[in-house]
Amino acid sequence: MNTVFGVVLAAGQGTRMKSSLPKVLHKVCGKELISHVIDCVNAAAKLQKLIVVVGNGSEIVIKHIEKYGNTDYVFQEKRLGSAHALLQAEEKLKNFDGQLIVMCGDTPLVKARTIKELLRWHIRMGNSATVLSGRVKNPFGYGRIIRNADGLFTEIVEEKSATEEQKKTNEINSGIYCFDLKVLWNALKKVDNKNNKKEYYLTDVISILNGDGYKTGAVCLANEEEILGVNDRVQLAEAAAIMKREINIEHMINGVTVVDPESTYIDKDVIIGQDTIIKPNTHIEGKTKIGKNCVIGPDTTITDSKTEDNVLITCSYVENSQIKKNVKIGPYAHIRPESILKENVKVGNFSEVKKSVVGEGSKVNHLSYIGDARVGKNVNIGAGTITCNYDGKNKFKTVINDEVFVGSNVNLVAPVTIGKKVLIAAGSTITDDVLPNKLTIARARQITKVRKNK
Secondary structure, rough: OOOOEEEEEEEOOOOOOOOOOOOOOOOEEEEEHHHHHHHHHHHHEEEEEEEEEEEEEEHHHHOOOOOOOOOEEEEOOOOOHHHHHOOOOHHOOOOOOOEEEEEEEOOOOHHHHHHHHHHHHHHOOOOOEEEEEEEOOOOOOOOEEEEEOOOOEEEEOOOOHHHHHHHHHOOEEEEEEEEHHHHHHHHOOOOOOOOOOOOOOHHHHHHHHHHOOOOOOEEEEEEEOOEEEEEEEEHHHHHHHHHHHHHHHHHHHHOOOOOOHOOOOOOOEEEEEOOOOEEOOOEEEEOOOEOOOOOEEOEEEEOOOOOOOOOOOOOOOEEEEEEOOOEEOOOOOEEEEEEEEOOOOOOOOOOEEEEEOOOOOEEEEEOOEEEEEEEEEOOOEEOOOEOOOOOOOOOEEEEEEOEEEEEEEEEEEEEEEEEOOOOOOOOOOOOEEOOOOOEEEEOOOOOOOOOOOO
């Protein structure tokens, strides 16, 4: 059995992004470029260890990759080319034998199945090095894969060094490789920088290995879109558009109706159950999970939330919350972070819930704010009700027990607790706790006087 390791090259400055954020931390469909790459290589092979070569903005990149348990890093202090970058991983891997997958940190569209097949082909052919190649419509700027009359791979020629005949080749180097660790490090040390940029190119390793009598190969597995690298904001948008389309297609194949894929944005890690309908102009972001038989949208955004089965969300925002079965939200509602809406809850027009639990069967139908509250079962919150949770310095909690009826335009000044089956009259401002089964009226008595004529 072959032991497999991985290296992700992520030390580039990304100057064309014109950003203070390292290039590999820019996001496509809700995930950083480097996260797409790490997830891809981990899904393709059971890695013994993964090394990320970092450089520009290393502190923030290192902090980001710490969440991956099998991942370590090395630092490329001087940016002297791709071969020099890979050589920095020698100290971490020099005592191991096995196969090494090398990927670039700015290629978010590569599929795990492609890398898995690359590794399988590399091992089956007994190669010391294998290059992943692809055919593109416009190969300008790419290193060309050169093959002999028998179709066997012989070398990689960069654009500037290629002859006119070689430039006609549309099979290009993806920048993704498999190497046998036993021969890699010595070959890397033989790479020189006798080129216009004075850099050490990883592509030169192929010629060196061939010259030393080792077997190398190139396998054309990747499609043109897969090997798109991201070097600027234009390419970032192009990659996002491709991935967006692929994500929507995958959900539709799996039984989700996406009414208008062009206006629907679903992040990479989103999970959606069968027979759910996603209406136009909907954004589903982060690690959101949506159950079966839901209707989401139109004009809805859901971020990092869990939504169970048979939920209806219309023209609303839901953030970092839990939505249980048979809940109806909207139109124009806002469910803010750390909220839990239990089964059969209704949150309606222009209502907002923040950091609150709303119990089974309760209704917050119109123009209300429920913040820092615990609402029991079968509670009716009348239109215009406000939980006054903030005194300008501290947040306080409101507790509304089961089967309470809150009339319209009520202010509940926290901290306050409302007992079971209380009826609160419309227009009341409640500042004291209310015992169960009471009718509470807290408003000035209406007085009518004769109007004096002017």
